[in-house]
Amino acid sequence: MAADYIGSLIADVGSRDLFHDLPMFHGVAPSTIDKLHDTGRPHLFSKGQIIYLQDDPGEFYFLVLSGWVKIFRETLEGDEAVIDVFNRGHIFGENSLFEDGVYSASAMSVDDTSVMMFPTNALRAALSNDGTVAMGMLNAMSDYRRGKTREIESLTLQSAAQRIGCFILRLLPALPEGESFTLHLPYDKSLIAARLGMKSETFSRALARLKKDANLQVRGASVTVPSLTELSNYCCSACSNEFPCGDLKYG
Amino acid sequence: MAADYIGSLIADVGSRDLFHDLPMFHGVAPSTIDKLHDTGRPHLFSKGQIIYLQDDPGEFYFLVLSGWVKIFRETLEGDEAVIDVFNRGHIFGENSLFEDGVYSASAMSVDDTSVMMFPTNALRAALSNDGTVAMGMLNAMSDYRRGKTREIESLTLQSAAQRIGCFILRLLPALPEGESFTLHLPYDKSLIAARLGMKSETFSRALARLKKDANLQVRGASVTVPSLTELSNYCCSACSNEFPCGDLKYG
């Protein structure tokens, strides 16, 4: 199909490098990584397409090259919980390997998105042949696990405004003290809201509160943080991580 | 010390069997497991003792033989988030292996508790020598990860009463339809409340609501579920797992 053709032209730009840089391949021989990369093929998803559904057999895992993908779960009543939001350089779907071979959540592109898709089987084989792959995956999964633990904590302990503050803090680069910084929110506010476990109305109001209480400046999707200290004071008092908590980024 | 002596007498009852049955050792050669088990020694913690603190170097991991241990994180303001509560047959602390060698949360005995403690180093060595160990840990961590994902979902999507209902459902054995069942809450209500991310007052009121809305009978710590269907209808509508969701127990 046309999308696939275009995909093959533009999608795999830098794919190999991204693949090599994946945390889960840290410590794995480049030749092994290359072989795995060769099992992949590019694919395009247009905005709003379902990539896979919860409980589908996990035949592929995906590397995002451009665009955004949300990982979510849906209840009988139609509410959804957004588990992750991934962009360029992140993989998803690989954990179906361990979950009885099915995806434990659904994936949808929230923007026109190009990915590389890899058969899970090849990864499964590499996993049993090469101990470094297993170690890499263990480390990666452990990081992920720690991130989720932190999220549970913030859901129970932090207010909506504080969660947004943390989200913003993690988007910031390392900064010299006293420096102000302007950033662009990475995706729709309504999606950020869902990612942080709140409604968009609440997000909107909580952001307004951050303006007052932590001196944030907001215009549209661009946010200026005049004082990093002030923001982290506001957020991190209700968190068990001392400030530069950004070792694991929110997706 | 006396505690250690008593520990050596009574604590390691069945320890070897429990150790062999750990999910993370599924698929590992019995001889390997035995060798790892031999690195351990018993230890007693009295109620309320700190076993380790967040950010301590992760020198040991622990197998619970009796009693209860809570894993938690604390904020600057003194609030705490309870991450896990473990009893006989569960291990904890092993993931410090992957988290820069430090514990990512604190552990405290919430009852007089006997454990076996094992040096992390031995496990680290086994991990790099034996691929099946790595695979076992991957599977175990993946299960854990899935459980945490579900918890995030319930924190955002379910009411307090529904979360309690799910907690109870997971304590139930597989039951023939229409059977009623009485169980004993495994630990203090206030701890269950914390584990589920709510205050004990809220827990108390939410349990009262479950009595009305799902026909639960509660007397002290014993809970009778007359109709499993009724309870799961009440809880699972706000959850993306269809009912027998208990494949991963709440700790």
Add this chain to the structure above:
DNA sequence: CGACGTATTGACTCGGCTCAAAACCTGTGG
């Protein structure tokens, strides 16, 4: 310019938290 999707605002409700007091256990010592 108009139209559509996204974001904000307003008014209201409700669930869960806070603080404080009462009730309930459980174990201890008289």
Add this chain to the structure above:
DNA sequence: CCACAGGTTTTGAGCCGAGTCAATACGTCG
């Protein structure tokens, strides 16, 4: 056996944060 002390759980009253529903504003793309 009773009284009492300590902890845990429950109940009550009031508050506040977040959700709901509906209306309005904003942005951007045709």
